[in-house]
Amino acid sequence: MATKTLETLSDENATAAENACTCDPCECDPCTCGSESGQTTTSNVKSKVIAATLALGGLAAAAAAYAKVIRPWHLKWGATDEEAAAAMPGDELIPNAKSTTHAITVEAPVDIVWSFLGELGENKGGVYHLTWLENVIQPQEALAEGHDPQWQDLNIGDLVFFHGNYPPAPVIALDAKRSLTLGIDLDTSKAATWTFALHPFRLAAAPTVEHTRVVIRFREADKSGVNKVVDVMATEPIQFVIERKLLLTLKNLAEDAANQ
Numbered sequence: 363m364a365t366k367t368l369e370t371l372s373d374e375n376a377t378a379a380e381n382a383c384t385c386d387p388c389e390c391d392p393c394t395c396g397s398e399s400g401q402t403t404t405s406n407v408k409s410k411v412i413a414a415t416l417a418l419g420g421l422a423a424a425a426a427a428y429a430k431v432i433r434p435w436h437l438k439w440g441a442t443d444e445e446a447a448a449a450m451p452g453d454e455l456i457p458n459a460k461s462t463t464h465a466i467t468v469e470a471p472v473d474i475v476w477s478f479l480g481e482l483g484e485n486k487g488g489v490y491h492l493t494w495l496e497n498v499i500q501p502q503e504a505l506a507e508g509h510d511p512q513w514q515d516l517n518i519g520d521l522v523f524f525h526g527n528y529p530p531a532p533v534i535a536l537d538a539k540r541s542l543t544l545g546i547d548l549d550t551s552k553a554a555t556w557t558f559a560l561h562p563f564r565l566a567a568a569p570t571v572e573h574t575r576v577v578i579r580f581r582e583a584d585k586s587g588v589n590k591v592v593d594v595m596a597t598e599p600i601q602f603v604i605e606r607k608l609l610l611t612l613k614n615l616a617e618d619a620a621n622q
Contacts, residue, residue, distance in 0.1 A: 433594065433598070436598070436599065436602040437462045437463075437598065437602075438462070438463050438464065439464045439465075439602060439605075439606060440464050440465040440466050440606075440609065441463045441464055441465040441577060442465070445463060445465055445577050446461075446463040450541070450557045450559055450577070450579045451535045451537070451541050451543045451557050451559070452534065452535055452543040452545075452555035452556075452557045452579075452581065453555075453557075453579075453581060455534075455545070455548065455553075455555055455581075456553055456554070456555060456581055456582065456583060458583075458584070459581045459582055459583050459584065460581070460582060460583070460584040461579055461580070461581045462579070462580045462581075462598070462601060462602070462605075463577065463578070463579045464577075464578045464602070464605045464606065464609060465575060465576060465577040465578070465609070466575075466576050466609040466610070466612075466613055467573060467574075467575055467576075467613075468573065468574045468575075468576055468612065468613045468616050468617060469571075469573050469617050469620065470572075470573070470574060470616040470617050470619065470620035471562065471572040471574065471620065472539055472540075472560050472561075472562040472572065472574045473539060474616045474619050474620050475560055475574045475576060475612065475616045476514075476538070476539040476560060477511075477514050477619075478612055478615045478616055478619075479542065479558055479560070479576075479612065480513060480514030480515070480516050480542075481510070481513040481514060482522055482542075482558075483522040483523050483524065484523040484524055516533055516536060516542065517533065517536065518533050518534065518535070518536050519532055519533060520532065520533045521533075522544055529546075529547065531544040531545060531546045531556065532544065532545055534548070534555070535557075539560065540559065540560055541557060541558065541559045541560070542557070542558045543555055543556070543557040543558075544556045544557075546582075551583065552582070552583075553582065553583060554580065554581060554582035554583075555579075555580075555581045555582075556578070556579075556580050556581075557578070557579045557581075558576065558577075558578050559576070559577045559578075559579075560574050560575070560576055561574065561575040561576075561577065562574050562575075563575060574616070576609060576612060576613075578605050578608070578609065580601060580605070
């Protein structure tokens with residue numbers, strides 16, 4: 363029988379050392395370590411880790427951008443810093459509440475703007491017309507078309523209806539042709555106020571033409587925990603879409619009427 367020399371044993375040990383598994387057992391099969399399949403498995407794991415890290419980084423960047431740029435923008439869309447900070451009727455009813463303030467300039471006299479604002483509500487003049495979003499919240503028949511003076515006679519205590527799934531909102535404060543405040547579930551933890559204010563003004567370049575600044579404020583108790591997340595990510599954007607559509611519709615209706 364052949365006898366292995368020390369030199370032969372040394373060469374075999376070196377070869378075994380080169381083929382020994384040195385990879386992490388959690389990442390690949392020790393039996394295939396150093397083989398093409400073992401290297402491929404390790405590469406796949408690393409690729410997945412990198413992809414997951416990049417995805418998390420992207421989500422973090424998107425969340426930061428939403429919190430620092432997008433959310434502040436839509437919470438006071440159209441409103442100046444002064445309008446967002448100014449007191450409005452109904453603010454005192456819910457202390458330490460969270461507010462959103464939106465605004466728009468209407469090239470029409472305040473009387474005309476108020477006549478359309480008075481028609482706010484379901485089955486009235488169509489100011490509160492949100493098309494697809496309105497149908498998502500609750501499918502319903504199209505709002506009544508037209509412009510009827512009988513819809514504009516608002517008084518404190520009158521109920522403004524929006525959707526069948528929600529209780530009507532009573533008028534709790536009213537200054538004709540200047541401001542309208544609605545109360546929503548004021549006796550509950552979901553209390554909120556919705557105020558519409560009209561500010562007539564004239565431009566120096568056209569002193570004979572009256573314009574109207576329309577400011578809307580929605581105010582409710584701030585939330586915490588999961589409810590806060592839902593509020594920030596879902597409720598606030600929906601509220602923004604609703605109020606922006608309302609303001610744009612009000613502007614178009616009033617300006618068309620003023621130009622007739």
